[in-house]
Amino acid sequence: MTSNDATILVAEDDPGHAMLIEEAFAAAQLANPLKIVADGEETTDYLSGSGQYADRSAHPVPVLVLLDIHMPRKSGLDVLEWMRQQPELKRIPVIMLTSSEDDRDIDRAYELGANSYLIKPVGFDALLDVVRTLGLYWLVISRLPSVDPP
Amino acid sequence: MTKTEFRGSIPSRARFAAVVAAQQDLGTSLLDLQSVMDVVTERARELCGASGAVLELLDGDDLVATAVAGSAPSSKGQRVAVAASLSGLAVRTRKAQRCDNAETDDRVDRQACRRVGVRSMAAVPLLHDGAVQGVLKVLSDEPAAFTDADVEVLELMAGLMAAVLARAQRFAAEARQTAALRDLDELKGAFLTAASHDLRSPLAGILGFAELLESAADQLTPDKIRTYAGQIQSSARQVQRLIANLLDVERLSQGAIQVRGEPVALHELVRSVIDGHVLGTGRRLVADLPAVTVDADPALLKRVIDNLIGNAVKYTPADATIWVRLEPAQDAVELVVEDDGHGVAPDDVERIFEPFQRGSDQTDKSPGTGVGLHLAARFVEVHEGSIWVENRDGGGASFHVRLPATTEEKA
Numbered sequence: 393m394t395s396n397d398a399t400i401l402v403a404e405d406d407p408g409h410a411m412l413i414e415e416a417f418a419a420a421q422l423a424n425p426l427k428i429v430a431d432g433e434e435t436t437d438y439l440s441g442s443g444q445y446a447d448r449s450a451h452p453v454p455v456l457v458l459l460d461i462h463m464p465r466k467s468g469l470d471v472l473e474w475m476r477q478q479p480e481l482k483r484i485p486v487i488m489l490t491s492s493e494d495d496r497d498i499d500r501a502y503e504l505g506a507n508s509y510l511i512k513p514v515g516f517d518a519l520l521d522v523v524r525t526l527g528l529y530w531l532v533i534s535r536l537p538s539v540d541p542p
Numbered sequence: 543m544t545k546t547e548f549r550g551s552i553p554s555r556a557r558f559a560a561v562v563a564a565q566q567d568l569g570t571s572l573l574d575l576q577s578v579m580d581v582v583t584e585r586a587r588e589l590c591g592a593s594g595a596v597l598e599l600l601d602g603d604d605l606v607a608t609a610v611a612g613s614a615p616s617s618k619g620q621r622v623a624v625a626a627s628l629s630g631l632a633v634r635t636r637k638a639q640r641c642d643n644a645e646t647d648d649r650v651d652r653q654a655c656r657r658v659g660v661r662s663m664a665a666v667p668l669l670h671d672g673a674v675q676g677v678l679k680v681l682s683d684e685p686a687a688f689t690d691a692d693v694e695v696l697e698l699m700a701g702l703m704a705a706v707l708a709r710a711q712r713f714a715a716e717a718r719q720t721a722a723l724r725d726l727d728e729l730k731g732a733f734l735t736a737a738s739h740d741l742r743s744p745l746a747g748i749l750g751f752a753e754l755l756e757s758a759a760d761q762l763t764p765d766k767i768r769t770y771a772g773q774i775q776s777s778a779r780q781v782q783r784l785i786a787n788l789l790d791v792e793r794l795s796q797g798a799i800q801v802r803g804e805p806v807a808l809h810e811l812v813r814s815v816i817d818g819h820v821l822g823t824g825r826r827l828v829a830d831l832p833a834v835t836v837d838a839d840p841a842l843l844k845r846v847i848d849n850l851i852g853n854a855v856k857y858t859p860a861d862a863t864i865w866v867r868l869e870p871a872q873d874a875v876e877l878v879v880e881d882d883g884h885g886v887a888p889d890d891v892e893r894i895f896e897p898f899q900r901g902s903d904q905t906d907k908s909p910g911t912g913v914g915l916h917l918a919a920r921f922v923e924v925h926e927g928s929i930w931v932e933n934r935d936g937g938g939a940s941f942h943v944r945l946p947a948t949t950e951e952k953a
Contacts, residue, residue, distance in 0.1 A: 408747035408773045415754055430859055462739075464857065465884060491742060514746040516753035 398531070400424045401454035403435040403471065404489075405463040412516060413458070413489075416523040422531065427451065432466025435459070436474055439481055453539045454484065456530055460512075461490040461497055469500055476505040483537040485530060489522075557589050557691075561698045575710045579609035579703065583678070586699045587611040590664070590692040592680035597703065598622070598629050599668075599676035605629050614681055615658030627651070629665045629677040636674060638666040638693045642686040664688040666696045670704035678703060740784050744777035751777075776820030783852055786845065787913045794920060801839045801924050808834045808843075808875065808945075809868055815847045816866060824861040827851075834870045836945050842921040846929075849914035850879040850941050858883030858938075874927075874946050882938040886931050894931060895919035918943075 400417075404410040410428045417426055429435045435457075438445045445451040457475070459468035468488060475481045485507040490497070493511055501509050510526070513519050530536070564585050579597050587595035594614030598605035603624055607616040616622070624630040628650055632639045641647045641663050644655035655661070665679040678700040680688065751770045759767070809831040821827055836843075854864045858881045869876040886894060895915050922929040927945040934940040 406743060406747065408751065408777060409743075411770070411773065412747070412750040412754065415758070419758065434859070491739070491746070512746070514742070514749055516750045516757065519750060 397452070398424050398455040398536075399427055399452045400456045400458065401427050401429065401435070401438060402458045402489075403429050403432070403463060403468060404458075404460045405430050406460075409460075409512070412519055413523070416516065416520045417527075419520050420524045420527050422523070422527040424455075424531065427454065431464045432468065432471050435463075435468075435471045436466065439471075439475065440478070453480075455536050455539060457484055457486045458489045459486055459506075461488060461492050461501070469497070469504060472501065472504045472506060484539070485534075485536065487526065487530070557695055558698075560585070560589055561695060561702070564699070564702065575707070576609070578706050578710075580611070582699055582703045582706075583609040584611040586678055586680060586696055589695050589699070590680045590688060592682050592687065594681045596679045596681070597676065598679065599707075600624070600633060600674060605633065605677060608676070615654075615660060628663060629679055632665040632667045632677050632679075633674050636667050636669060638664065638697060640664045640688055640693060642688075645685075659683045661685045662687045664693050664696055666693065666700045668700045668704040668707065670701075670708045675704055675707050737784065737788060741781060744780040744784075747777035748774050748781075772820050779818060779820070780852075783848060783914075787849070787917055790845065790917050791913050794917070801842065803837045803839060805835050806838045806840045806843060808836050808838075808877070811840060811844055812847055812866060812868065812877065815844060815851060818848070819851055819855055821855060821864075825855065825858065825864065826862075827864045827866065830865070830867045832868055832870060834868055834875050836875055838925055838945065842924065846918045846921045846943060847877065849918040850877075850943070853914055853941075854879055854881045854883075854939075857881075862938075874944050877943040877945070878940065880934050880938060880940040882934070882936065884939075885933045885937055886939045891931055895929065 402410065402413055404413060407430070410430070414426055414428070417424070427438065429438050437443045438451060439453070439457075441448055441451065441453075459471060461468040468490065472486055472488075475484065475486065482505075486505070487508045487510060488497075488501045488506050489510050489512055491512045492498075498509050508526075510522060513522055564582070583595045583597045586592075592612065594610070594612035596607050596611075596614045596616050597609040598616075599608045600606075601621075604621040605624055605627075607614075607618055607620045607622075610616060610618050622629065624633050628639050628641055631649060639649070641650050644650050644652055644661050644663075650663075660681045661683055662685050663679060663681045665677050667677055668675040678696055680692070680696060682688065751774045755762070755767065755770055762770070812831055813829070816827060816829055819827075851864070851866065854862075858864065862881050862883045865878070865880040867878040867880075869878060895918075919929050922943050922945070925945055927943060929941070929943050931942070932940050
């Protein structure tokens with residue numbers, strides 16, 4: 393069962409890819425609100441509730457974060473490292489969703505505390521499969537930690 | 543043991559045999575140039591029965607002592623102006639010089655020779671292919687220590703040394719060339735990795751939206767269908783632009799870019815490039831394009847504009863505004879592409895136009911081939927224009943292209 397107000401944060405700099413992820417969540421009938429941020433700095437702004445994201449009722453702390461690695465201004469790995477040092481954010485599950493198949497990125501992500509590392513599939517049907525599986529595993533089967541707003 | 547006795551103990555034929563042996567030694571030795579020079583200098587000292595020997599190499603207007611054997615007045619690394627000394631004379635005349643008595647010879651500095659205890663010396667130039675590379679010199683504390691036979695031996699050793707030096711220089715040049723090729727190879731490898739990522743990302747978009755349109759066409763609103771079709775176009779153009787850039791880089795490196803000058807309606811060209819870009823939802827583009835004509839190659843100029851606008855679209859946030867302006871002046875016209883994005887780091891203001899470079903802010907984060915702006919700069923250069931970037935008042939980057947143009951107002 394997915395909760396309607398359990399927000400998922402998606403950090404993805406390519407607007408096309410972000411749209412596809414949104415469509416895949418809709419097609420997988422995952423009702424969680426998705427919040428899309430387009431670069432690493434926007435991601436940390438959102439997570440810390442600073443700047444344009446100060447209003448927590450409009451921009452709630454997410455229950456799950458999907459992080460691209462290659463993003464302008466701050467990489468997904470930088471964001472992850474930062475998240476794991478924030479007392480209020482460090483237990484939020486983080487799933488890397490990236491096109492990088494570089495072993496160094498994969499190793500580094502797990503070292504920094506990523507909960508999963510998924511290669512962004514090419515094509516909508518393959519993406520839908522990944523989102524369905526991810527939704528089932530993380531939002532239905534798994535028990536998620538409680539969220540404290542910073 | 544006096545030098546005369548030592549010298550006398552080596553008959554002339556044996557000495558030539560020793561030279562040949564030295565030659566063979568060096569011919570088969572590995573190229574550690576300094577040891578070769580040390581060996582040659584020491585052999586020259588022995589064979590001439592000298593108290594000391596110095597190998598001096600020409601460096602600009604100086605002779606630098608590079609190998610020293612026995613007791614010689616100069617130490618390694620010491621520099622002497624070519625204009626002074628017997629060695630200098632050997633360099634200038636390209637002939638062996640012998641001084642039998644420093645006390646009576648006007649060509650040498652008597653005081654200096656007294657100070658270091660040198661009475662006689664012989665210096666022969668290192669000649670290879672007509673070029674002087676330096677001097678091999680032997681010294682003695684006795685007068686008239688060196689004979690014509692000694693000078694001949696010294697000339698043989700100097701010839702040998704010159705040949706070895708030339709070979710080493712060739713070897714060093716080849717090593718440099720190999721290193722340069724290896725660097726280029728690495729650069730190309732990194733570039734290919736970036737290029738394949740740059741291709742894969744828009745291709746994933748094309749395939750994703752095409753599949754989505756096919757499988758969900760019935761559920762999608764016309765607005766969404768239009769948006770997604772637009773995404774496919776924009777991704778396909780990105781691929782097209784990347785391929786065009788790759789081909790241009792290759793053609794540029796082969797010097798195969800031809801410039802055809804003709805009158806170009808710049809405002810129309812800029813407009814057509816803008817129309818070819820899909821900005822994405824939220825991004826705005828404000829154009830101010832007064833009519834202006836320049837003499838230029840329309841195809842190359844189009845690529846400049848395309849890369850600047852493409853760069854602005856790629857590196858600004860989704861809600862950014864991009865301004866494109868033409869500013870005609872008396873003897874030039876300026877194309878300005880500005881945005882209210884994150885701007886350019888001070889270190890990158892120069893670097894950003896170099897090949898395979900991108901803003902340091904992006905390094906290892908947002909992948910890209912880093913050729914777009916480089917090509918823009920090169921194409922502006924062939925039009926004898928200039929290109930630069932500054933930070934816009936109020937944040938964001940401001941790219942300027944100035945073309946020396948016959949500005950001609952058109953209706």
